[in-house]
Amino acid sequence: MSWEKCWPSRNLSGNLSAMKSTPFDSFLRSLNPIWLSTFIGCAVISTCFGQATATAGKDAFARNQSLGRGVNVLGYDPIWDAFAQGRFKQRYFKMIHDGGFDTLRVNLYPFRHMGAGPDFALSNSWWQTTDWIVTNALAAKLNVILDFHEYEITGKDAASNKAKFLAFWRQVAPHFKNAPDQVLFEILNEPNGQMTPELWNQCLAEALGIIRESNPTRTVIIGPAFWNSIDHLAELKLPEQDRNLIVTVHYYKPMEFTHQGASWAHPVPKLGAVWLGTPAEQAAIAADFNKARDWAKQHDRPIFLGEFGAYDKGEMPSRVRWTEAVARAAEKDGWSWAYWQFDSDFIVYDIAKEQWVEPIHHALIPPGGAKTP
Ligand code: BGC
Numbered sequence: 597m598s599w600e601k602c603w604p605s606r607n608l609s610g611n612l613s614a615m616k617s618t619p620f621d622s623f624l625r626s627l628n629p630i631w632l633s634t635f636i637g638c639a640v641i642s643t644c645f646g647q648a649t650a651t652a653g654k655d656a657f658a659r660n661q662s663l664g665r666g667v668n669v670l671g672y673d674p675i676w677d678a679f680a681q682g683r684f685k686q687r688y689f690k691m692i693h694d695g696g697f698d699t700l701r702v703n704l705y706p707f708r709h710m711g712a713g714p715d716f717a718l719s720n721s722w723w724q725t726t727d728w729i730v731t732n733a734l735a736a737k738l739n740v741i742l743d744f745h746e747y748e749i750t751g752k753d754a755a756s757n758k759a760k761f762l763a764f765w766r767q768v769a770p771h772f773k774n775a776p777d778q779v780l781f782e783i784l785n786e787p788n789g790q791m792t793p794e795l796w797n798q799c800l801a802e803a804l805g806i807i808r809e810s811n812p813t814r815t816v817i818i819g820p821a822f823w824n825s826i827d828h829l830a831e832l833k834l835p836e837q838d839r840n841l842i843v844t845v846h847y848y849k850p851m852e853f854t855h856q857g858a859s860w861a862h863p864v865p866k867l868g869a870v871w872l873g874t875p876a877e878q879a880a881i882a883a884d885f886n887k888a889r890d891w892a893k894q895h896d897r898p899i900f901l902g903e904f905g906a907y908d909k910g911e912m913p914s915r916v917r918w919t920e921a922v923a924r925a926a927e928k929d930g931w932s933w934a935y936w937q938f939d940s941d942f943i944v945y946d947i948a949k950e951q952w953v954e955p956i957h958h959a960l961i962p963p964g965g966a967k968t969p
Contacts, residue, residue: 659777659815660842660898663739664698665923665961666934667944668903671703671745675725683939683947689736692938695952696961699739701902701934702729703785706764707746707757716763723771734778741817741934742768743782743902751789758799765803770810781807782817782902786824786846793821793831801835808838817900819844824902826884829891842932843895844902845888847922849880854918857909871906871914873921881925889929901926905936908943912955920959935960 669692675682692700709722726742733740744764750757761784772779783803787796800818807816816838822828824846834841848854853869855861871877892899904922906915919935926933935956936942944956 656815656840656842657898659780659840660900660932661930662698662778663741663780663842663900663932663934665696666699666701666739666741666932667692667697667960668701668703668743668934668937669939670700670729671705671937672940676705676709676722679721679725679728686732688938688945689732689738693736693738695957696965697738699741699932699934700729700733701741701743701782702726702733703743703745703937705745707749707760710760710763713759713763716760716767718764718767730772730775730779734776739778739780741780741782741902742772743785743817745785747784747786747788747791750784750791751787754790754792754795754799761799762803762806765806769807772814773810777813777815780815780817780842781811782819782844783807785902786819787821788823791821793828796821797831797833804835804838813840815840815842817842817844817902819846819902826888826891829888834895834897839896841897842900843892843897844900846903846936847881847884847901848904849884853910853914854906856907858907867909869914870911871918873917878921881921885925885929899929899931901931901933903934903936905942908941916955916959919956923960 670676670684673683675684689700704726706718706722709719710716711719730740730742744761746757746761746764750761765781765783769781772781783800784791784796787799791799804816804818807814818832818834818841820826820828820832820843822831824844826845826847829843829845832843834843850869850871851861852865853871856865856869857867858864888899901922904919904926906918908915923933923935935944938945939947944953944960945951946953
């Protein structure tokens with residue numbers, strides 16, 4: 597059976613108080629003392645910025661290694677509507693780092709915060725929130741991936757959203773041109789539907805061209821069409837001469853288990869599926885990952901498993917087994933990864949209880965694997 601994800605649109609619109617949009621380094625200088633106090637030291641960050649162009653991402657493999665273990669954050673947080681109502685609190689940056697993670701993959705839904713064409717200017721409030729996230733992530737020694745997550749709308753109507761999609765990178769890339777190498781761009785999450793492999797290959801080349809005008813040495817993340825599926829890596833055409841790319845794939849197989857009860861999957865998988873970690877189940881993961889490993893070897897590209905997770909409606913012991921198996925399989929192949937996700941659903945952190953969901957956290961970061969602060 598082939599499962600298709602079909603996504604409800606989630607209302608993320610809204611405006612924050614105005615703050616002038618500035619390039620990221622000017623933004624740092626304009627921070628108020630409260631935010632400033634969150635930094636380990638502005639001098640450290642400024643020094644990093646000064647070195648950015650000299651040392652930026654020469655080796656995508658080394659950069660990928662440094663991404664290590666990550667987590668998806670903030671995609672569905674009300675912070676984008678009203679900063680003060682954010683569920684994600686400032687102290688979580690350090691907490692996530694101390695919990696053993698190296699990277700935040702920030703799921704961005706910017707379209708609702710963009711003005712009319714042809715400029716499609718991002719709102720001041722959007723810049724404010726995004727800069728706050730990037731600044732705090734870096735201060736907490738986390739890499740930060742800016743993941744353009746408007747995959748539903750670009751999948752439904754690729755042609756009429758292309759200008760807006762490119763306008764996003766035309767604004768975001770120059771804004772972060774002096775940011776440290778630890779800031780990475782991911783061009784588009786899960787291209788699907790009308791964003792066919794052929795169209796995606798054209799769009800990614802155009803977006804990468806825009807990014808390279810201002811960020812010649814920044815590492816950029818790109819995945820295959822069909823929801824970043826390993827099975828569609830073969831159709832992905834990357835600009836051959838650009839070696840500073842990391843290729844991303846997502847993994848949710850078997851969908852009958854990971855998406856049981858998920859209203860956005862079609863058809864909705866029945867509840868009650870388990871994953872026991874039998875040799876056959878383990879072998880299925882290995883077979884899928886081998887396909888990606890072979891492709892990566894042939895094309896000499898590093899792999900980032902940008903999403904994987906099992907929905908909260910499944911039973912916990914099975915979720916733990918599956919999550920651990922997938923994370924360890926990725927690490928065995930030298931991939932970096934980011935768990936789906938911190939908050940909202942598939943959660944690894946319970947904001948209501950202000951505590952890690954320990955079984956999932958431990959499955960991801962084996963005890964002893966957490967960093968010392
Ligand atoms: C989507 C989420 C979804 C998850 C798992 C992500 O790419 O953005 O909305 O919950 O995949 O299906």
